[in-house]
Amino acid sequence: MRRTSAKGGDDPVDLLYYTRLARRNWLLIFFSLILAVAASLVVTSNTPPKYVATITLLVSGHDREGSLSTAYQAGMLSQQRVQSYAELLTSRRVIEKIAEDSDIQRLQGNITAESIPSTVLIRATVADTDPARATRLANALGVEFSNLIDEIERPTPNSRPTVKVTMVDRADLPTSPVSPRPLVNLGLALMIALFVVTGSILLRDRLDTTVKSEEVLQQASNTSILGTIGYERDARRLPLIIRNRGRSSRAEAFRSLRTNLQFVGVDQHPKSLVLTSCLPGEGKSSTAANLAITLAQAGWRVILVDGDLRRPSIPRYLGIEGATGLTDVLIERARLQDTIQTWGEANLSVLPSGQIPPNPSELLGSRGMRTVLAQLTEDYDMVIIDAPPLLPITDAATLAAICDGTLLIARYGKTRREHIARATEMLSSINARVVGAVLNFAPTRNSQYYGYGYESDAEVTEVKETTPAGV
Structure with a gap:
């Protein structure tokens, strides 16, 4: 599973x-x-390359009487001395005798000694950048250490040593560096x-708490996902889906969003829909414009209202005049019918925001706004309102409270889960109806329409007519 x-x-x-x-x-x-x-x-x-020369030393006890018991005692004495001798090999007293012109501390760090387990053998190594010098120092170490043990293991100056150290393997000249x-x-x-x-x-x-899948968006918003809009490289320069006659994966995504929107609330279908996002830059305005175009292309009587009275962007997207619009209607400077414009072949109706007022929240929550909304829902099949971001200001919440539904837009890789959860809680606190969420700017593998190479008969005919003879 x-x-x-x-x-x-x-x-x-x-x-x-x-x-x-x-x-x-x-x-x-x-x-x-x-x-x-x-x-x-x-x-x-x-x-710098480093060479290592190795010698092997044998620790043996002196058998004075030649009997078995004394030989055993000598062997035990040798095993007891091995570990101590391995430590003594790197002592300053020994190093000083072979140091020559070398730094004693540096040479002491380049000498290692260890006892071979279960034996009376000691293996000592000397590392140096010069292979000949490493060999010379290693052999000198074995000779000087043997002399030192011969000196310190004598009970009296004239007696024989109880333990002796013999160099059984002399150092050979190393031919290859170890480092x-x-x-x-x-x-x-x-x-x-x-x-x-x-x-x-x-x-x-x-x-990373950004939204990067429909599952995460659904979990954070606690609502259904109505669509996923793919990212297209030219979307920022050409945000509308009417280019290429609407035959692109992004246009198809908006048609899928339109279809899913038709199944929202079969018994109570929303006629006024607020599109908002958590923060700026998440694509709510372009989504509102393209969704309105898609609905109008399907034969719906749609009006797109620019409800962002602070930073309106619908006139810029659609290329229309936005000096007169919703603000003028709310302050009774103009009639509603005189400010509505018709755009495109699909006869999409657009109500710009008009002049930027000093009190946007008060205007959007006024009785005049409710009157305008009631008149628009009576004249059109769908009223789509592009609202400001939800978290920075209260304008979107004000519109969501008086509309039939709210569509939450999230941007892939930018909108955070905690922001979605906070926006959902804010809408829930004012009893706003969240009809669903849309994941915007999602990565897509193929930007072509459908991606399977289907062509309509009209396209094939047009290609044949415009193709020069002989090609």
Whole structure:
């Protein structure tokens, strides 16, 4: 059974979820790996080569009597000394005797010694940038350490030592450096880069509360999703769906929205619809204009009202004059019939906002606005009102309270879930009816109409007529 995560996709434990997340951030991952490769090359090229020379020392006890018991005691004494001798090998007293002109502290850091488990052997290594010097220092270390043990393990100056150290394996000249190791550096850099970039992507994904799916929008708004409007590259420059004779995926999305809107409230179909969003820049005005055009193309008697009395944008979208409009009607400076304009071949009626007033909220909540709305719902099949954003100001809530329904517009990757929830609570507190939500600017794979290459007979005929002979 497939579960749905808070992001609206598959459960985060599902590999498919992480695959989609990685696909969305492939560019970041790619540049992180390139940076890791470059960093490993820089580190490798700037790291001087280091050679290691190794010697092996044997710790043995002196058997004075040659009996079995004394031999056993000598062996036990050797095993007891091994670990201590391994520590003594790197002591300052030993290093000073072989340091020559080298820095004692640096040389001490380049010498390591360890006891081989279950034996009386000690392995010592000396690292240096010069292989010959590393070999010379390692052999000198074995000789000097043997002399030191011979000196300190004598009970009296004239007696024989109880323990002796013999260098059984002298250091050979190393032929290849132990560092830097390019492949190890490269692998480590790639692992660190993948760890950092993966952690960053997952953290950003967890902290990202923007709406990126219909499921998330439905959950946040607690209402049905009436449509998803895909993103088109030319939508900002040409926001209306009438270009290309309305044959685009975006135009088809608005026709699907129109169809879904017809099934909203079969017994109580809304005749006045407020389109609003949480914050500016989420595409409510272009959605209102295109939805009105789509309804008018289907034969509906539609009027588009620019209810944004602060930043009106409908005249700019439709290319009409907006100096006289709703504001003039509400202050009784003009009659309603004189301010309504007809736009396009579908005979879409448009009521601009008019002059920007100093008190938009008071005008939209006035008795005159209710009278205008009642007259419009009587004359038209659908009244679509482009309202300001809901959260910054109260204009949209004022209009939603007196209209039959409200359509909430959310922008993919920008509108946050908490904003949707807050807007829904605000509309619920004034008993406004939210008929549904629309996800705007959603990414789409194919911007062509339907995406299956269907053509109408008229299109085929037109292509044949305009194609030159011989082509």
